[in-house]
Amino acid sequence: MSNVLVFFDELGETLTPAQKELIAQAAALGEVHIAVAAYDGDPTPVLAVNGVQEVYLPEVSLPAPEVAIVDLLETSVAESRAVVVLGSSTADATDALARLAVRLDTGLISGAASITADLVVTKSELAGSYTTTSRLVSAAAPAQPLVVTFKPNNIDPQRVDTLVTEGEQPEVNVLPVRPSVGGVEIEERTAMEVSARPALAEARIVVAGGRGTDGDFTPLEELADELGAGLGASRAATDAGWIEHAAQVGQTGVTVSPQLYISAGISGAVHQRAGMQTAGTIVAINKDEDAQVFEIADFGVVGDLHEVIPQMIEELRRRKG
């Protein structure tokens, strides 16, 4: 079995679904070592997971975009003798891992879906229109570990729960890494509001609205809650300020791949499709029968969302009794 280093740019009071999934990906490859950059208090109880052997922490918490995170990773790679480093494909994790790959003089594969024991990485390309496999050119005798970032939601959450179970507290190594001075100074930090609904990228069902909502997202919110869905939007809706930017689905927003995507009042521009066309099933409601979204919808309704959505909610409630 080989050693795997998993990188968490921040760790809260519990593991996020994406973090659990990364541990599951790593545990399938070998012994799991985890490097944590930003943390509060003692993060080890959270990391008491079967398969996790060692944890590496900096002397003081290092919130991104702190460049010393790269030092932490470099030292953690040496300490863990990892053959592969895994992290998430979010902005802050990518920045640190991309720099690590330069320091180690090794390859980086980003946005992965899965990885085999031979370190062959499968990922989706060109907005989900291709699946590729790739690996290090020097795979036969790699001098340095491969660095891979993962998109979330590639392993079924129930399966993740059976793979990632509570275990003993891992061994903790506090590494002599301290924040850098100068260069990049964080002057102000504002926590983004966290919606009580399922996180978009991880939701099993996503309900999304566009310009056709005319600014009123209440019916879509109700529908989302009826279905236990995450709430998304087109850029037209987020740009108008009808809903927060974090809800934007698409090329420059969140990529989602839920089992079900319900699109309402969204035309289906290529930028929007880039973020949702790998959904299992797509249902579209649009009053224009020529809307592009109907080209990719499994079930489409040409109609007014202000009539169709309330009726859906009513029917869902009726069925629940």
Next chain:
Amino acid sequence: MVNAPLHIITLVKWVPDAQLERRYNAEGRIDRSEGVLSELDEYPLEAALQIKEAAPDREIRVTALTMGPAGASTAAKKALQIGADDAYQLTDDDLIGADIWATSVALKAAVETVTGAAEFDSGEPEYLVLTGMASEEGESGALPAQLAERLGAHVVTYATALDLEAERLVVTRSGGTESQRVAVSMPAVVSVTDQVNDPRYPNFKAIMAAKKKPLTRFTLADIGLRREHVEAKVRVLTTAARPPRTAGEIITDEGDAGVKIVEFLAKERLL
């Protein structure tokens, strides 16, 4: 004190048009026979022009730099039309199949060549590299950090607002779970999102003016690199096209479409 001149290098990429079908060729590489200036790279260019226009007292030059096949000159020319002062195009057959590792090696040398060649009247310039949030076909967003690491520059990614002050750039960005205001000193590499501005369109006058602006083409040898410096670390083994999505059942609402959708969801076991 007079502010040092500033050299802004914006990276612009020639990419396959996302509005058309994009594909891989038999060698496992994205087909680049046709392309456009990446939409996402219009934002850093606009940001550079706005920084320049907001500081008329400071000597600021906006250079567009592109790496790509011969056709990439379209991207460089479009950048000149939009408003870049000059443009550079790095083209070399040894760069075909470059992964992000090789791309950042080549761009580092290219940025150093470009900044080294530039002459300024008001003193030694500082430099700032602006990029789009990600490439349109690679989508990794990892290049800015790799380039900064190689240049020994600071890096801030996913900027949604920029404000140039005397000796630093103040950037608003959103990281993972928070939004931040960050001050970065030069030299820096900063990537910007599509929230940062509304890119301008070149007008007729700008298109005519662009014809007189310098476009320099160079090869790996011109920037001091050889083939072995840019050999990719990662190789694509297989590519498989997903079957395209096809339209399913489309109905027109006759007053019962809400119920019909729920019936469909129940039938598909999606409830």
